[in-house]
Amino acid sequence: MTNPPTEYDSPWKDILQLYFQEFMLFFFPLEHREIDWTKQPEFLDKELQVRIVLLK
Secondary structure (H helix, E strand, O other): OOOOOOOOOHHHHHHHHHOHHHHHHHHOHHHHHHOOOOOOOOOOHHHHHHHHHHHO
């Protein structure tokens, strides 16, 4: 019997997505000014997971 994989980074991804604009402002204030915040960012974490799985 195998245990399902634990999602350790899922809560962090959720928080980052929820507070992305604030995160950028705090850590990257210059870049924050350059972003068009009228457009919703597209998070590509699922696409990265697929590529990693394909490489294994």
